[in-house]
């Protein structure tokens with residue numbers, strides 16, 4: 469596959485003002501961001517807005533995972549989720565003014581690409597009516613239908629942002645699940661989920677300490693990682709040896725292996741496991757990058773960043789802010805970018821990022 473399939477190129481398209489919306493696997497809330505793009509280059513990055521879910525809604529969302537809740541409850545959660553997204557768009561447009569299009573990820577409740585199924589709840593038609601703006605949703609659907617993993621989708625955006633940076637470069641997104649984008653010297657893109665991101669740590673500290681995250685990695689930093697358990701967790705799951713393309717569902721891993729440990733040692737061990745999974749991912753890259761830039765909420769956890777630095781040495785591990793990106797906005801911006809690429813019929817995915825048979829566009833358009 470030619471790297472140029474994805475490489476930013478001179479565009480004859482008019483730039484569009486676009487908002488991207490992401491409800492990530494951490495289930496912490498909705499991230500929204502505005503950019504101006506022609507689908508190749510990012511001409512401007514605008515403001516962003518985050519809205520946290522309250523505990524009651526998060527619990528209802530969690531009950532939908534795996535498609536486990538009754539159909540009418542899933543439909544009710546989908547409607548409420550969509551209306552919350554509409555409020556966020558209205559809030560952001562109060563700052564940015566009107567936009568041309570919205571990229572709407574929705575919330576993944578089931579991801580089984582091997583069965584050609586991926587399910588993001590979110591009603592694009594309702595969002596278009598509520599906001600008065602055309603909406604592109606179902607961004608993973610065509611890729612999965614064609615035999616791709618349907619994830620990760622952000623690599624095309626990472627590549628656009630990284631156009632002027634030194635290569636090879638690894639961009640690591642640590643959300644609920646973690647994913648890496650490798651960008652080679654010639655623009656080659658290799659991308660896949662590395663393993664858990666924050667989800668296991670979040671689940672553990674919530675169960676043990678009743679808090680939604682290990683803020684500043686404080687619990688993990690007080691504990692000691694059990695390297696035996698880390699090694700067992702790596703060996704127990706065939707995912708890490710499997711060659712990419714590959715992707716994960718949020719709950720493909722559990723905190724069970726650390727159940728016998730105390731809260732702090734468990735947090736330290738899960739943090740070490742998350743970092744060790746990233747180090748395993750390095751084995752699947754064509755070349756070891758000298759720099760890993762980290763985006764997503766995990767970059768704000770010093771225990772995790774220290775564990776990554778240790779396990780990826782001698783490579784440097786730095787937050788994406790090092791190169792001027794906003795790590796709280798990159799994912800939402802990516803969905804804004806994907807919406808414009810979808811409108812233009814440009815590829816969203818390619819064999820190196822999802823394993824789809826050829827570069828593929830995707831997304832469904834809903835007019836207000």
Ligand SMILES: Nc1ncnc2c1ncn2[C@@H]1O[C@H](COP(=O)(O)OP(=O)(O)OP(=O)(O)O)[C@@H](O)[C@H]1O
Nearest residue numbers: 492493494643644645666681683684764765768769
């Ligand atoms: N100050 C902090 N200290 C420790 N961890 C943090 C901090 N801030 C955020 N996090 C972690 O980041 C998570 C949120 O990350 P992010 O917003 O990237 O997730 P997401 O949007 O669900 O991502 P994805 O879609 O990639 O899964 C939180 O659940 C928490 O675990």
Ligand SMILES: CC(=O)N[C@H]1[C@@H]2OC[C@@H](O2)[C@@H](O)[C@@H]1O[C@H](C)C(=O)O
Nearest residue numbers: 493576579619620621622643645647
């Ligand atoms: C199926 C699904 O929603 N996957 C998410 C999840 O969260 C992180 C990782 O797993 C990534 O593969 C993906 O999200 C990002 C935004 C992506 O598609 O690039």
